[in-house]
Every structure is written in C-alpha cells, then in structure tokens.
Amino acid sequence: MKRFLRLLGKDLEASKLPILFNSGLSIVWIAFLRYRYEAGWSLGMVFILMTIPLTFLPIWLMWQTYQTLRTEWREKTTYTLLLLPIPGWQITLSKWTALLIEFTIVLAALVGSALLFFLGPINEYYGSFLQAVPLTWFLRNGFLLYLGALATFSSFIILVQLAFIVSKLVGRFRGLAALWTLLLATWLVERVGIILDPLFRWLPPIHIEQLFRLDVIAQYTNYTPEIAYHYSAEVGSWLATLGLFLLSSWLLENWIETDD
Amino acid sequence: MRNRRITLMILVALTILAGLDLRFGVIGSAEQEFGRLKFNITYNDNNSYPSHTKTEVLTMSAADLAELAVVSKEGMINVYGIDTDQITITGKITVSAVNQEDAQNYAEALELQLKQAADRAELSLLEAERPKAVKSVKTSYEITMPKHLDLAIDAEYNQISLADLTGAVALSAGFSSVQTKNLSGSVDGTFDFTNTEFENFGGSLSSEHNFSNLVLNLDGNSSGFTFDVEVNFGKLGGNVKLDQAVGENEFAALGQVGDGKNQIMIGAHFSNVDINLR
Numbered sequence: 112m113k114r115f116l117r118l119l120g121k122d123l124e125a126s127k128l129p130i131l132f133n134s135g136l137s138i139v140w141i142a143f144l145r146y147r148y149e150a151g152w153s154l155g156m157v158f159i160l161m162t163i164p165l166t167f168l169p170i171w172l173m174w175q176t177y178q179t180l181r182t183e184w185r186e187k188t189t190y191t192l193l194l195l196p197i198p199g200w201q202i203t204l205s206k207w208t209a210l211l212i213e214f215t216i217v218l219a220a221l222v223g224s225a226l227l228f229f230l231g232p233i234n235e236y237y238g239s240f241l242q243a244v245p246l247t248w249f250l251r252n253g254f255l256l257y258l259g260a261l262a263t264f265s266s267f268i269i270l271v272q273l274a275f276i277v278s279k280l281v282g283r284f285r286g287l288a289a290l291w292t293l294l295l296a297t298w299l300v301e302r303v304g305i306i307l308d309p310l311f312r313w314l315p316p317i318h319i320e321q322l323f324r325l326d327v328i329a330q331y332t333n334y335t336p337e338i339a340y341h342y343s344a345e346v347g348s349w350l351a352t353l354g355l356f357l358l359s360s361w362l363l364e365n366w367i368e369t370d371d
Numbered sequence: 372m373r374n375r376r377i378t379l380m381i382l383v384a385l386t387i388l389a390g391l392d393l394r395f396g397v398i399g400s401a402e403q404e405f406g407r408l409k410f411n412i413t414y415n416d417n418n419s420y421p422s423h424t425k426t427e428v429l430t431m432s433a434a435d436l437a438e439l440a441v442v443s444k445e446g447m448i449n450v451y452g453i454d455t456d457q458i459t460i461t462g463k464i465t466v467s468a469v470n471q472e473d474a475q476n477y478a479e480a481l482e483l484q485l486k487q488a489a490d491r492a493e494l495s496l497l498e499a500e501r502p503k504a505v506k507s508v509k510t511s512y513e514i515t516m517p518k519h520l521d522l523a524i525d526a527e528y529n530q531i532s533l534a535d536l537t538g539a540v541a542l543s544a545g546f547s548s549v550q551t552k553n554l555s556g557s558v559d560g561t562f563d564f565t566n567t568e569f570e571n572f573g574g575s576l577s578s579e580h581n582f583s584n585l586v587l588n589l590d591g592n593s594s595g596f597t598f599d600v601e602v603n604f605g606k607l608g609g610n611v612k613l614d615q616a617v618g619e620n621e622f623a624a625l626g627q628v629g630d631g632k633n634q635i636m637i638g639a640h641f642s643n644v645d646i647n648l649r
Contacts, residue, residue: 280378291382298389366374 115201122179122209129175130213134220137164141221145228154232164221172214172264176271177289179206184279189367199364200357207268207356211261218257248327255323266352270296273359279367300351307347316341396617420467420506423474429460429485429494437490438521439514444496445528446509452518452536460485460494463511473504481508521556555590571649575634580642587635591649595629598646602639609646 144157183189192202226233234241273296278289319338320326329335433439433456441448446465462483468474484497496510516522523541524531531544533551542549542560549565551558555573562583569576573590589596589611598613602622607615613626628648637644 277378277382280374281382282375288382291386295382295385295389298392299385302392 114195114197115205118197118201118205119208122205123212125179125182126175126209126213129171130216133164133168133171133213133217137217137221138224140164141224141228148229148232154236157229161221161225164217168214168217169264169267172210173267173271175213176206176210176268177275179210180272180275193364193367198360199362200360202363203272203356203360206272207265210268211264214261214264215257218260222253244327248324252323266300266349269352269356269359270300273355273362276359276362276367280362296355300348300355303351304344304346304348307350308344311343311346314343314346420469421471421474422465422467423471423478424463424465425478425481427460427462427464427483429458429462429483431458431485431487431492432456433458433517433520435490436487436492436520438492438523439516440491440493440523441512441514441526442493442495443510443512443524443526443529445507447511447530447532448514448524448526449512449532450514450516450522450524450536451534452520452538453515455515455517458485458492458514458516458520461513462494464496465509465511466505467507467509468502468505470504473502477502477505477508483510553590555593573633577634577636578638580637580639580644582641583639584643584645585637585639586645587637587647589628589635589646589648593629593633595627595631596633596635597631598624598626598628598635598637600624600635600637600639600644600646602637602642602644604641605639606643607639607646608643611646611648613646 140163141161144152144160148154148157183192270293274289274293277292278285281288316339319340320329320336325336325338436458439458441450460483464478464481464483466474466478466481468477482497483494485492485494487493494512494514496508498508501508518536519538520536521538521540522533522536525543526547527545529544529547531542531547531549533540533549533554535553536556537554538556540551540554540556540558540560542558542562544560544565544567545563547562547565549560549562549567550570551568551572552570553573554569557575558569558572558578560567560576560578562578562585563581565580565583566585567578567580567583568586568588570588571590572587573593576587578585587609598611600607600613600623602624604620607613607622607624611626611628613624616623635646
C-alpha cells in the first residue's frame with residue numbers, strides 16, 4: 112500500500128501543473144461569464160457557455176492519459192520504474208487514480224466557482240423551485256452523475272493506457288498503432304459485452320426513477336415516470352475492460368521494451 | 372523481436388475479425404443490446420381540488436351506423452364489443468374546481484353529446500369557455516357496442532382500453548396509455564408519448580409511434596402475419612424472427628408468419644417495439 116501511495120504521489124506531482132492550469136482556467140471562464148451576465152448576456156446563454164469546459168475535459172483527460180505514460184519514456188524513468196519491485200498493475204492503477212483525482216479537482220473548481228459566482232442569479236430565477244426541492248436531492252443526484260462520469264472516464268483511461276503500451280510493442284508507426292489499438296479495443300469491449308449478454312440477463316434492472324428519486328420532481332406533476340435500465344450487455348463490457356486493464360498491466364511489467 | 376511479431380499478429384487477427392463483424396454483423400448489433408431503457412409514464416388522477424362527478428347514460432341504435440367516433444381530451448375510455456345492435460355509453464364527467472360549489476355547478480352544466488351524421492356517430496363533451504375556478508374536466512366512458520362496428524378514437528391524456536372488437540379501429544392518442552385485448556379487425560394508429568399494448572391481436576396493424584413503446588402480442592391461432600417494421604432510435608425485440616437490416620440508429624425488419632394474411636406495418640421513432648407470437 113505504501114509503495115502504491117508513493118507512486119500515486121509521484122503521479123499527482125506530475126499532474127500538479129495541469130490541475131492548477133485547468134482549474135484556474137475554469138474559474139477565470141466562470142468569472143468572465145459572470146461579468147458578461149452583468150453586462151447584459153442572458154442567464155440561459157451563460158449557462159450553456161458554462162458547459163464548454165465540460166466538453167473539453169474528456170478530450171483533455173484522454174490526452175493526459177497518453178501523456179502520463181509518454182513522459183515516463185521521454186524522461187527515461189521507465190527503466191527505473193520497471194526495475195523497482197512494483198507490480199505492473201500498481202503502476203497503471205496509480206496513473207488511473209491520479210487522472211481521476213485530476214478530473215475531480217477540475218470539476219469541483221468548475222462547479223464550485225459556478226455556484227459561487229451565480230448563486231444570486233440562480234436564487235433570483237429558480238428560488239421557488241429550489242425551495243420546493245430539497246438540497247439533498249441535488250447533492251445526491253449530482254454525486255450519482257459524478258460517479259457515472261468517473262465510471263465512463265475510467266474505461267477511457269484503461270483503453271488509452273492499453274493503446275499506448277501496445278504501441279510501444281510495435282517497432283514503427285507507434286502513433287498510428289496506438290490509434291488502431293484504441294479503435295480495436297473499443298470494438299472488442301463492445302462485442303464481448305454482446306457475447307456475454309445472455310449470461311447476465313438474470314440481473315434485475317436498475318430503476319432510474321428510484322435511483323435518482325424522480326418522485327421528488329414528479330409529485331409536482333400528474334405523471335409518475337418508470338425508467339428501467341437493463342444493463343446485462345454492459346456487465347460483459349465492464350468485465351472486458353477490467354481484463355484489458357490487467358492485460359496492459361501485464362504487458363507493461365513483462366513485455367515492454369524500455370529503450371526507445 | 373518475438374514480442375513485436377506476436378503483437379502485430381494479434382492486432383492483424385483482431386482487425387480481420389472486426390472487419391468481418393462490421394461488414395457482415397457476425398457478433399450481432401450493439402444497438403440492440405446496449406443501454407436498454409424501458410419507459411413507462413403513468414398518469415395520476417390525483418389532483419387535490421374538490422370535485423363533483425355527474426353520470427349520464429346514452430344509448431343509440433347501431434342499425435344504421437358504420438362507425439362510432441369518440442373524442443376525449445382527458446380521462447378514460449373503455450370500449451367492449453358484444454353481440455348487440457345498440458351502443459350504450461355510461462359517461463362520467465368529473466369536474467375539479469377551487470371549491471365544491473363551482474365544481475358541482477359546472478359539472479351539472481356540462482353534457483355529453485352523441486351526434487349522428489349519416490352512418491357515423493360521434494361522442495364528445497360539449498363545453499363552452501371554461502371558468503377560471505375550474506381546474507380540470509375529465510370524462511370517463513364505459514362503452515358497449517356491436518363488435519363489428521368500426522371505432523375511431525381521438526384522445527389525449529387518456530387511459531384507453533379496447534376489448535373484443537372485430538371492426539376497423541382508428542386510434543390517435545397522445546400522452547396516453549392504450550391497452551387492447553382480442554382485436555381481430557384492422558387497426559390504424561398514431562401514438563405520441565403513448566405506451567400501447569395489444570394482447571391477443573389477430574388483425575392488421577398500421578401504426579406510427581413517436582416517443583412511445585409498443586408491445587404487440589399476436590394471436591397464435593391467426594392464419595398469419597406479414598411484417599414491415601421500421602424503428603429509428605429505439606429497440607426492436609420479441610420472439611418473432613424477422614429479417615433485420617441494421618442502419619445508423621435504425622432497424623428495418625421484414626418477415627412472414629403463416630400465410631401472411633394480416634399486414635403488420637409499424638413505424639417507430641424514439642420508441643421501443645416488442646413483437647411476440649403467443
């Protein structure tokens with residue numbers, strides 16, 4: 112555990128600058144939008160523009176995943192890293208954890224600054240709605256959406272890690288090989304999900320309306336929504352993604368060539 | 372060197388497999404298996420205003436009629452086909468208002484109208500401009516009619532139930548739920564935000580579904596069906612084997628069961644379709 116925490120500390124140290132840069136940029140962007148709102152921009156337009164950093168964040172994270180591994184080769188620390196008595200899965204897991212922490216901090220900076228700068232206008236326009244719906248409902252659903260985003264990014268990170276490691280096993284055209292592997296891995300994960308789907312059909316569906324407590328909103332209407340999510344195919348894909356994580360960790364530990 | 376060769380061989384093998392799969396659909400369609408969401412939106416009749424219900428019973432001879440049309444903006448419609456030559460309608464008008472007196476006065480002033488024009492009778496609620504004190508007006512129809520008589524329903528915000536009809540049925544429903552049992556004539560329908568379930572269906576169906584789910588349980592004793600189904604942004608399921616062409620967010624399915632006498636033509640957009648043969 113201590114070894115893993117040290118590795119994580121090293122990876123977070125490397126992520127420090129990107130975290131500061133992205134968080135700072137998000138706060139400046141929200142502050143700019145607040146300034147423009149005061150100058151006459153509509154609240155609706157400002158809210159739409161607020162989501163721009165959210166659209167860049169996944170692309171940035173994919174790039175960061177690639178970069179965290181690439182840096183090890185560029186700075187020639189791979190050889191040292193692989194000589195240490197650390198299993199491959201701890202190396203990939205620490206990078207995976209550091210990236211999710213990076214995502215969490217940047218997201219918190221964005222959401223926190225949005226709430227801070229726009230608390231007044233939100234209360235002014237949606238005050239009655241916010242009084243009717245308890246704060247715990249927003250917190251609970253916000254947290255669930257955050258967990259969903261974490262799960263999605265986790266899969267992305269694992270696939271990009273695999274793509275990078277496989278590209279290092281190929282002699283030439285490594286960028287192309289990484290892209291090729293990423294596409295193949297996406298296809299493979301999806302197809303394994305389809306093949307294993309019948310095995311998990313017995314799993315009960317997730318009732319989205321219960322999970323997200325939609326009854327809190329529905330009580331103000333005459334409608335009761337029921338949304339059942341059948342996820343048997345996704346279970347196979349999650350298992351395949353886990354398998355690819357173990358594969359890339361094993362390849363890193365046993366097959367990779369440290370000299371470029 | 373050995374590692375490189377093995378890696379390349381695996382990549383090439385996977386690429387060939389992926390190519391075959393994408394070209395010929397060897398492993399099945401992702402759109403069919405992933406993210407299966409089933410929606411069901413129930414309308415609650417639970418407003419908290421004082422209400423008053425007025426009941427009317429209307430009858431009409433069906434001897435000269437070819438079709439009964441029912442128009443309803445909110446409420447419930449139950450239609451039963453029986454061996455009779457008369458249409459009998461038990462209609463309930465429920466008015467909710469800010470106080471009991473307003474509800475009662477307005478409900479008593481309202482009337483159901485069963486009007487005949489040529490060989491068509493139309494049932495509707497006669498309502499002038501609604502006072503502000505009145506919050507809602509709902510109608511509930513219990514209809515018995517000759518089973519061979521054609522039926523046309525134009526409804527929104529309704530729970531519709533049809534049983535034991537052999538004539539043609541034309542249905543236009545929005546924000547409603549529709550359940551039918553033992554229909555053996557033709558059905559022509561348009562459904563928006565409406566869940567529809569046909570139980571023991573033995574006739575021809577031509578329907579369009581938008582943001583709606585359809586469950587079609589076919590009568591196994593029927594001589595046969597021909598299918599032409601198109602689903603955009605939705606799922607197609609059930610136990611009837613159809614020849615499917617999968618496109619971008621789209622399924623087109625054709626097929627035949629038995630002699631194919633009854634035509635099943637379904638267009639579904641942002642809707643799920645389940646077809647089963649019992």
